[in-house]
Amino acid sequence: MLANNLNVRQLHEQISVSQEPMGLGVLFNRAPVERAAAGQVVFFEGDRADHVFAVLEGNLRICRLLHDGRRVITGFLAKGDIVGVSFKNRYLYSAEAIDDVSFQRRTKASFEQQLRAQPHLRPVLLSQLRDEVAAAQDQMVLLSCKSAEERLCSFLLNRLEKSASQVADPAAICLPMTRLDIADYVGLTIETVSRTITKLVGMGVISVSGRYGIVVRNKSALVHRAGESQADVDEDFRFDKTPMRHHH
Amino acid sequence: MLANNLNVRQLHEQISVSQEPMGLGVLFNRAPVERAAAGQVVFFEGDRADHVFAVLEGNLRICRLLHDGRRVITGFLAKGDIVGVSFKNRYLYSAEAIDDVSFQRRTKASFEQQLRAQPHLRPVLLSQLRDEVAAAQDQMVLLSCKSAEERLCSFLLNRLEKSASQVADPAAICLPMTRLDIADYVGLTIETVSRTITKLVGMGVISVSGRYGIVVRNKSALVHRAGESQADVDEDFRFDKTPMRHHH
DNA sequence: CGAGCCATTGACGACTCTCAAGAATAGTGG
DNA sequence: CCACTATTCTTGAGAGTCGTCAATGGCTCG
Numbered sequence: 154m155l156a157n158n159l160n161v162r163q164l165h166e167q168i169s170v171s172q173e174p175m176g177l178g179v180l181f182n183r184a185p186v187e188r189a190a191a192g193q194v195v196f197f198e199g200d201r202a203d204h205v206f207a208v209l210e211g212n213l214r215i216c217r218l219l220h221d222g223r224r225v226i227t228g229f230l231a232k233g234d235i236v237g238v239s240f241k242n243r244y245l246y247s248a249e250a251i252d253d254v255s256f257q258r259r260t261k262a263s264f265e266q267q268l269r270a271q272p273h274l275r276p277v278l279l280s281q282l283r284d285e286v287a288a289a290q291d292q293m294v295l296l297s298c299k300s301a302e303e304r305l306c307s308f309l310l311n312r313l314e315k316s317a318s319q320v321a322d323p324a325a326i327c328l329p330m331t332r333l334d335i336a337d338y339v340g341l342t343i344e345t346v347s348r349t350i351t352k353l354v355g356m357g358v359i360s361v362s363g364r365y366g367i368v369v370r371n372k373s374a375l376v377h378r379a380g381e382s383q384a385d386v387d388e389d390f391r392f393d394k395t396p397m398r399h400h401h
Numbered sequence: 402m403l404a405n406n407l408n409v410r411q412l413h414e415q416i417s418v419s420q421e422p423m424g425l426g427v428l429f430n431r432a433p434v435e436r437a438a439a440g441q442v443v444f445f446e447g448d449r450a451d452h453v454f455a456v457l458e459g460n461l462r463i464c465r466l467l468h469d470g471r472r473v474i475t476g477f478l479a480k481g482d483i484v485g486v487s488f489k490n491r492y493l494y495s496a497e498a499i500d501d502v503s504f505q506r507r508t509k510a511s512f513e514q515q516l517r518a519q520p521h522l523r524p525v526l527l528s529q530l531r532d533e534v535a536a537a538q539d540q541m542v543l544l545s546c547k548s549a550e551e552r553l554c555s556f557l558l559n560r561l562e563k564s565a566s567q568v569a570d571p572a573a574i575c576l577p578m579t580r581l582d583i584a585d586y587v588g589l590t591i592e593t594v595s596r597t598i599t600k601l602v603g604m605g606v607i608s609v610s611g612r613y614g615i616v617v618r619n620k621s622a623l624v625h626r627a628g629e630s631q632a633d634v635d636e637d638f639r640f641d642k643t644p645m646r647h648h649h
Numbered sequence: 650c651g652a653g654c655c656a657t658t659g660a661c662g663a664c665t666c667t668c669a670a671g672a673a674t675a676g677t678g679g
Numbered sequence: 680c681c682a683c684t685a686t687t688c689t690t691g692a693g694a695g696t697c698g699t700c701a702a703t704g705g706c707t708c709g
C-alpha cells in the first residue's frame with residue numbers, strides 16, 4: 154500500500170526491474186546511451202526526421218505548436234517506447250523531456266537495415282504502429298465529445314493501465330507530468346484540470362498524494378465516469394446505471 | 402467554373418477517370434466487387450477484424466459510438482482508400498456508406514499473403530499507415546484547441562485538397578456527407594457548423610452551392626482562419642498578420 | 650406536387666475559459 | 680537544517696463560446 158505524500162522519485166524506486174526483451178529495443182543494440190535533462194527537447198517538430206529513438210528511462214511529452222503559441226500534447230513516452238517509425242520526411246511533433254531521460258538513437262537507414270536483418274521483428278513494428286493508431290483514435294473520441302470530467306477519468310484510467318505493470322500498488326498512478334501537460338493533453342485548461350481533480354477527490358473516486366501521485370479509490374466509478382465506448386465497457390460493471398447527461 | 406446549385410451527382414460527373422495503379426489496390430485483384438447502399442454498414446465496431454477493404458466508388462464515414470449514443474466520426478473514406486490494415490483483433494470503428502458505395506474485400510490472411518508475394522508494396526503499406534497516423538495527429542490538434550471557425554476552415558481545406566485531384570474547378574469542394582457528419586467529425590454540433598458556415602459565407606471566404614457544394618472564394622483567408630501549425634504555414638501567406646484571439 | 654428529411658436561424662443556458670489572487674510544493678542558499 | 684524563493688497548483692469570480700431546445704425554411708425524392 155502506498156503511503157501518502159510520496160514523490161516521483163519514491164515511485165520510481167517501486168518500479169519492477171523487469172528486463173524483458175522489450176520488443177524493438179534490441180534494434181538499438183550497442184547504440185550509445187544519450188541523456189536529456191528535464192525540459193530539453195530531443196527533436197523538433199518540422200526538422201528532418203533522420204532518427205528513430207528508444208526511451209530507456211524517464212518520460213517525454215510529444216507536442217505540437219500552433220502559430221499563436223497554443224500547445225497540444227498528443228502523447229507521452231516512457232521506458233520501452235520507440236518513437237520515429239511513423240514519420241515520413243519530417244518530425245510531426247517535438248519530443249521534450251519531462252524529467253531526466255536516457256535514450257538511444259539510430260538513423261532511420263540503420264534502423265531499417267537492422268529490421269531487414271531481423272525480419273521476425275517486422276510484425277512487432279506493425280503492431281506498434283497499429284497501437285499508435287488505436288491510441289490516436291481513442292484520443293480523438295476523448296477530445297471530440299467528452300466533458301472535462303470524462304476526459305480526466307479516461308486519462309487517469311489510461312495512466313492506471315500503464316502504471317499497473319510498473320508500480321506495486323495496483324491502484325496507484327504516477328503522473329510525472331505537470332498539470333499543464335495534462336491540460337494540453339486532454340484539451341482543457343490547467344484550471345479546469347485542477348478543479349475536476351478536486352471534484353473527483355470530493356466524490357471519493359480518487360485521492361491525491363503529493364504532486365505526482367494519485368490513488369484510485371473507486372475504479373468502477375472512474376470507468377463509469379470515463380464514458381467509454383459501447384464496445385469495451387467493463388463486464389464487471391453493470392450497476393449504478395445513473396443516466397449521464399449528454400454533454401454534446 | 403462551377404455553376405451554382407450543383408448537386409452531388411453533377412459533381413461526380415466532373416471526376417477525372419484517372420485509372421492510376423492506385424497503390425495497394427492491386428492487392429485486391431480479382432476480388433468480387435460488392436456494393437452498399439447509402440446508410441448501410443460495411444463493418445461494425447467491435448466485430449472480429451477479419452477483412453481488409455478497398456473502396457472503389459462512393460464515400461464512407463468511419464464512426465465510433467459512446468455508450469450513451471454520442472457519435473464520433475474519425476474519418477472519411479473515398480475512392481482508392483484502403484481500410485483495415487491498422488486493426489489488430491477487432492474493428493476499432495464502424496464504416497457506414499454515406500452514398501452508394503462499391504468496394505472489394507479480402508481476408509486479412511489473404512491480404513498478407515498477397516503482400517508477401519509482392520514485397521515492393523510493403524513500403525506503400527507503411528506509408529499508408531504513416532499517413533493515417535499523421536491525419537490522426539492533425540485531427541487531435543484540431544479537436545484539442547481549435548475554435549469552431551478554425552475547425553471548419555481546417556476541415557474545408559482538407560476537403561479542398563482531396564477535391565483538387567478529382568474536380569475540375571480547383572476552388573470547388575464536394576461535401577458528400579451531411580452537416581451532422583461534419584459536426585461529429587470536427588467535434589461540434591450541427592447548429593454550430595451551420596452557423597459557422599453562414600458566417601464564413603458572410604465574410605466572403607466561401608460560398609455555398611446547394612447542399613453538397615462549396616466554393617472557396619478566398620483561400621488565403623481560409624488558411625489563415627484555419628490556424629494551422631507553426632511548421633507548415635503557407636509560404637505565400639505572409640500578410641494580414643492580425644493577431645488572433647486565443648481561444649484556449 | 651407534396652411529404653419528409655435536412656439545414657438554417659433564434660433565444661437561452663451551461664460548461665469551460667480567462668483573469669486574478671492565494672496556497673502548497675520543491676528547490677536554493679545560508 | 681531551516682528559511683526563503685520560485686514555480687506549480689488550487690480556488691474564486693466573471694465572461695464568452697458553444698450546446699440545447701425550438702421553430703422556420705429549403706432541398707430531394709417519391
